[in-house]
Amino acid sequence: MYIKIAKKNINRSFKDYTVYFLTLIFGVCIFYTFNSISSQKLMMKLNEYEAQNFIKIDELMSMVSIFVSCILGFLIIYANNYIIKRRKKEFGIYFTLGMDNQEISNILLIETVLIGVFSLALGLFLGVFLSQGMSIFTSKLFHLELTAFKFTFSSKAFVKTIAYFLVIYFIVFLFNIISISKLEPIDLLTDGRKNEEIKLRSLKTSIITFILSIFCIAIAYFIILSDSSRIIFADRTISIPIAFVVIGTFLFFFSLSGFLLRLIQSNKRLYLKELNMFLLRQVNSRINTNFVSMSFVCLMIFMSICLLAGGFSISKTLNKNIDDLPQYDAEVLYDGKLPIKDFLNKNINLGYYTEDYVTYDLYFNNDEELGIKNYIDKEEIEKNKSNTYVKKDSLIQIMKLSDFNSVMKFYKKEGITLNKGEYAAFGNIKELLPSIQKSIDKKRKIKVCGQNLIPSSKPVMYITMNEIFKSNACTFIVRDDLTYGLTPPLSYLVLNFKGDKVKKEKELLKEVNKLDKNKKSELTIICSTKEKSKANIFGLAGVVSYLALYIGLVFLIISAVILSLQQMSQCADNIERYKLLKKMGVDDEMLNKAIFIQTAIYFILPLFLALIHCIVGLKITEVIVNFLGAVNITLQLLITALIFIIIYGGYFWITYNGAKKMLK
Template identity: 35%
Template sequence: MFCKLAWKNVSRSLRDYGVYFLTLTFGVCLFYVFNSLESQWCMQMLSRSAHYMAESILVLMDVFSAFVSVVLAGLVLYANTFLMKRRKRELGTYLLLGMPTWRVSLLLVLETLLIGLLALAAGLLLGVLLSHGLGLLTISMFSAYPTEEAFGLILSVKAVGKTALYFGAIFLAVMALTGLTVSRSRLIDLIRGARKNEEMKERPLWTSVLTFLAGAALLGAAYAMLLVRGLLMIDSLFFLMLALGTAGTLLFFRSLSGFLLRLVKGRTGIYYRGLGMFVLRQFNSRIHTTYVSMTAICLLLLLAIGVTACCAGLNDTIESNTDAAAPYDFTIQNYSGDTEPVDIPSLLTANGFDTEEALRGAWLCPLYYNDPGLSAPGGEVPDVAVALSDYNALMALQGRPGLEEGELPQYREEPLASGPTGFTGYLVVPDRTAAELSVRRQLFAGNYAGDRQTAEERLQAAVASPGFSQTGSYRLGTRIQVYMENMGTKLMALFMGLYLGLVFLIAAAAVLALQQLSQAADDQSRYQTLSRLGAPEGMRDRAVFAQVSLAFFLPLALAVVHAAVGMTAANAVIAEVGRVDTAASSAITAAFILVVYGAYFLATFFGSRRIARGDG
């Protein structure tokens, strides 16, 4: 019977749990998605050739998850506080009817448990679907062709367990706090749980105009400093720029307490239409205490939009970067080639990698210690030299033109090897000159004839075999390794951006939604008065919609302006290593705002409308 009452209360009060349920569901979904990354096809591919990058991403996600769990715990506790405030009269009625305090506390604990289980189930279901979408997004970034299994839905049991553990701890804290709050509450406090309404204090127009102009001037100065100085100059002026931007945002919302009302008053068609006067005066009265929170919400939205857009649209031009750093499918360097020259192709064949069959082109090239007396016409004196015939053969493997003997000696910066030690600065000399120099090491470069992944696995096995590795000191560098390292960097930026961006977005939307629902509860008596004065229900509903829209979209509009300026500065930095795909970043960011922010907006509007009608 007691459990049935708890279930009935949850079902009946689901309208009050709307924002609370959304916050829990989005939190569970987000937590599951980014803790199930190791099950994604892209991470499995990354683990094969760049294991340390995959481990770094997973470790980073663990650190972020701890941070996110703290943020979500704060949001859940904040939402629970709002619910307790909304239900004080109901709880007081239970006590007035003779129900013991401990049973009221137990009732709330059961209700919290039920709503938590429902949110956990819904969040995990949504998380599996969103994880699949994120997997498809990352698959589209790889040039490698994925297997059919990569496109299927994946359920990570480990991520489910981790999510349940973290949110179980959060729910235990909420249930303990709820029980403690009820046990310490007095009956009179519960019966008189409503808040006092704030009195409107209208400010002179000139002060609002001056405040608005001062805010605009501060924002303009901050924008100019950001665009001129850029994002990378972290000094005292950088923090001054942040302070100016924050102060400008604060003054902008502070000015709305008089500026917006006086501005619309001059437009009688808007001010006197429907309940326009009521809506604006209500907004004007609230801004005295909410402009600080609106500033904080605007800055959170700025972080959400900026981080998401930069990281989601980041295109490191991986293919071109890989071509530059890895001109061949693989290179093997023999560091002991000066003392033990080795026939590397024959040695590979003897250890299970048939170079005649597996390669469509290859070249064994000695690298020489350069004579200090040899220099290029430009004056460069690199310490590595390569013979003209070897250089032209290597360029042929790359599909590039070689050099003529009349152009020698010549300093070149094209990498000779694949990987970080690719000799990007060396001297090309005639063959007869090279014959007089001492060998420094050997370089064997080649391109695979068939499937790259299969050929590379066979090559790595051959190089790692004792019969090969014991003949010298070797270093293997491959195109796939370089590609995966570049890909890992991009994935890390993408996952970090999406994770943090969504957390900031949920935090901003949840705080704003709870604030508006609390204000709707305060305004309930005013809407009842409007009803008694003859205002039809549709007109009152439109007034609620206008109030919620002002609260949600004013911070969003200014955050979009901030983000546009910030993205312009960020593009200048990113252009040094890649480019920003503005279409992709805008589409992904808009989709997240539409889904998350839009869901909170709708939940807040329907909740506020229900309260204004007297149903809540």
């Protein structure tokens, strides 16, 4: 009997609670997909570093999945709570038929098991197929070649998904037992007839709270925009504007219910039109009751948009940096007293590894502090005030002319010449190059080793020498005789391997690491190779993209589901009121229009404030992207908008149609 009742309940509930079932299936699908990333490497040709990246990403996804499972667990329990409230009258009838709490709990247990099996099966089925498509995305992300497209199945992700969701469903069942034990038959049977008391806050209090919320949000925006570098360098003071944004958001929704209704009431023509009187009181009541959850939804939408747009942009920038790097096989950074070439020849047989290499030094000036702010005009400083390197007044390094020309020859590029008393400049921060060029055009003098220098006729050059993360705001090139009195240099050696490159790379790394371990404390030796650097950058880009997509999607789904369930719950609670409107002569078209407007207002309100937050949030994202290397984020914003429209808009449409079905 219990199984028969449970099946009928599920069939009936499936029509009314499409949102709940869709969320369960979507949650299982996403969970499996992102935990099956490691299985996708079977289709790709990987070197040692790339294989290690897959292992690291798999470990990271496992850790993030614990957080995601907690979030999804909360969401499922939250959704289940609304379903329990929706079925109060049904449970009241069970009580009047002689059932006790234990028998109702048994029915709910069977329902939970059947729903769980159905959701897991369909979610895993969709997840397995979605993971096949993810392999193509992964190969593009890591710039890898698909050796052959194979159907992959991750048994590890399969078992993990089942295990995590079994725990969640068990907690849901316990929650149901607790909820049923607190129910009273008389309250269940009369629940739909109870009127909710709408508590209108003092208009004066609401206006003061609203002004205070705007003030808190404005303060947060001002602090962030005045010094965006605090985000990049993880400054502790970043917690201050974050706190102001959170407080301001909560105060905004807290105050909204106090004057929104009164504001519309002041326009009698609008307030008394069609069902606006009924509709606005419904919206006001819902905001008044759920301002806390609406505030959380607003903040989650904001984070979701920034994560998706920012994550994809940062990933694209990191991948683009690899394409812009000079094509050499290995680089060694050294800061010892001996010239780098002499030191390495003394400790390493360079001839065994290469016949094609070059060394160069970068110096710091002793005569005057050469910071970027000292060189460019005040107008340019103001123009680039949000640029991290301008804010930190990055020091300008100096390079010998002979070293520069040697490097250019190694990179198969043309060198330059300098007359006595001249200097040239290059950098790799594209947005700063016009400001540097203006100083060159104005013949800005610099002082090196007691000698005043003027710029040559050569315009500022865009050159990347060794930075994976572009960080050279400016470097001056001077004649060799001017560098003898400068601060001891950082020395670099770049080379191309001869023979078996893979073998030589491993051997060189082993030798340099051995030297580094046995060195004196004041000596630093760092060796990186092209393949290792590429793998590290692609790995970092992959981590950023996966985290942004994984967490961003989860936050977006949670936001949409919370709004959807609250709106569906309100509609269910007000069935009797809608019936009364029908008796008063309101036709279906007008009722549907009222439901559409009510649902739209409820979905748009948190979205509206979230988009305002995003104007500042995406500005910070742009600063971070520019710190790593300038790239146009328009495409990433369009992709984010498309994802947002599909998921958020989809849940809105399902909610609207679900509410209409309830009224029928």
